[in-house]
Amino acid sequence: MKKYKGYLIDLDGTIYMGNHRIPAGERFIKRLQDAKIPYLFLTNNTTKTPRVVQKRLRTMFNIETPIETIYTASLATVNYMDDLGLEKTVYVIGEDGLKEAIYEAGYKKDRENPAYVVVALDSDLTYEMLALATFAIQKGAVFIGTNPDLNLPSERGLLPGAGSIIKLLEAATRVKATYIGKPEAIIAEKAVEKIALAKEELLMVGDNYLTDIRTGINNNIDSLLVTSGFTKAEEVPNLPVAPTHVVASLDDWEI
Template sequence: MKYKGYLLDLDGTIYLGENKIEAGTRFVKRLQENNIPYLFVTNNTTKTPEHVQHRLTTMFDIDTPVETIYTASLATVDYMNELGREKTAYVIGEQGLKDAVYNAGYIEREENPAYVVVGLDNDLTYDKLTLATLAVQSGATFIGTNPDLNIPTERGLLPGAGSIIKLIEVATRVKPVIIGKPEAVIMDKAVDKLGFDKKDLIMVGDNYLTDINAGIENDIDSLLVLTGFTQKEDVPNLPVAPTYVIDSLDDWEF
């Protein structure tokens, strides 16, 4: 089937940590050569879209406009703006997430903020977890940027934002609003950005739990590529099969 637009994962699909997936670079260049619209939809909140763009160019030989990069950080801010509570927030996360939230006019507040936003934080401390827990207990809207329990890297599967979110969820007994894949929040906004009907789009990724379920749960066809999180031996036991499964993005024809 010919698709009018592509929703693309990054980690494990286009690259693996610091390592280029050559077929991923070739895939994006083929999309560009065929004038097929695409949008990188990533649960990674540690980097700004500009940083992601620079990294794609310098490390992975992919020149792409910054407008083609939609992160869970941007989707989080879009969701917060729609909710319309007081613009105060306590954020656990890297600079990419903090920049997105605070540059959108939200004021950092440790006690009684309107929002607690939790993403991946490589400098996580017990004190940060304590502040977030107390704020949620006091009535802050609890937002988790993405549910990824692990991050695929060249070192192996490292703890992801989902692991941190789960800790605060257990401590507060409050379920967070999850923004990133596979949730509808980020997917609906990504679909709107590309401007096509869902039936004309396909979600491409390496992680069944996030990328492929994002397609399955939001009525979008899915393409699982076996270069990252989900392994070939996992495929026969998946509860709902992806629309397509390939070993390499080189195997896909437009």
Template structure:
């Protein structure tokens, strides 16, 4: 099978924290040289797509068009707009999430917002958690940008947005609507953005619980690379095997798969 479209995770697949994964960078170069359509699909909500584009260029020497970056932030705003509730929100998140929501015409409400939106926040405080808890208890729609319990970094696996969501779910007994991988909301929009047929496309990532499960649940071929979250020794016990498993993207053959 020759795949004609690639949906690709970033952190843990192309880079890990502040360190490039050389095989990941070469993988992108190879896609560009072959003029194969690709889309970076990331659960990262701390950066805007423009910030991600700049980071890839300046830190990792990967030049990629803005249209090749699709984030859980973009999918979250689309979902909120589709619901059509009052445009008020309380947001826990970094600039990537905050700026996108405010630029979409929403205004902050600390008391009784229509939405509580939660992503990763490096400066998270107890007061922020308390405000979110109270708003959800009053009936705000509880949205989680992504379910990642951990994020792979050069320091190790750090708490991710999913860990914050788990705390708020325990405090409110309300399950959030998850936008990012592995949910179908982001996958449907990402594949439409990429513009290739489902049967000709493949999801590439390092995290079985998000990247690979997203592909499996959506009916895509999947490529798990064990450079980030999911380790090689865990593969045999996975409930559903990915289409392909590699220890490095350098092992991928574009012509033979």
């Protein structure tokens, strides 16, 4: 079995499930830490800051991890905007985790003529917010979608996700968004740059074939599907492109 020098790791469904522990996920991170193997948590969740994610891992899932090991779609969005180098004005549809990352990076809110419109999951979404975003995009603002997830799992069932809001604005404006989060190349390239290893030295670990595993497949990074969450074991034989590796539990993976 190939030995990997670093790991890109999904959180929800892989290391924990909602508010519930996945003990094998906790043990997996501890094994990486004991072996001094670098890892980066890679999440499409823009509602929480890395600091909140870090605290949640510590208090709910028995995982102590440095803040530098948490890379969210919010941070990747800011990095992408910085690379474009336009005027630092933005209209954001999203929650505190996204807004904090953007505003702390020096971007100013502009409801009328922003250089960027950034759209993510927002549980307080209103029609007026959609209207402002539509007008700004029609005026030429760069349209950024933080992640393409159409649904968000919850105790009530599958809720509309960020991708559903972005699709609505794409229909209203006839403009396709630039997507940042998994499985897109932007977040993958930024994560590879951050962990400072070559793609062939890395393994992308996750439970969702459409986001986590496709991040690996689409970006030439080996992948490990753990069937503890979204994509079930019975689906594996019919997947269009097979993951590099599949396990039922992260306890089964030899680092």
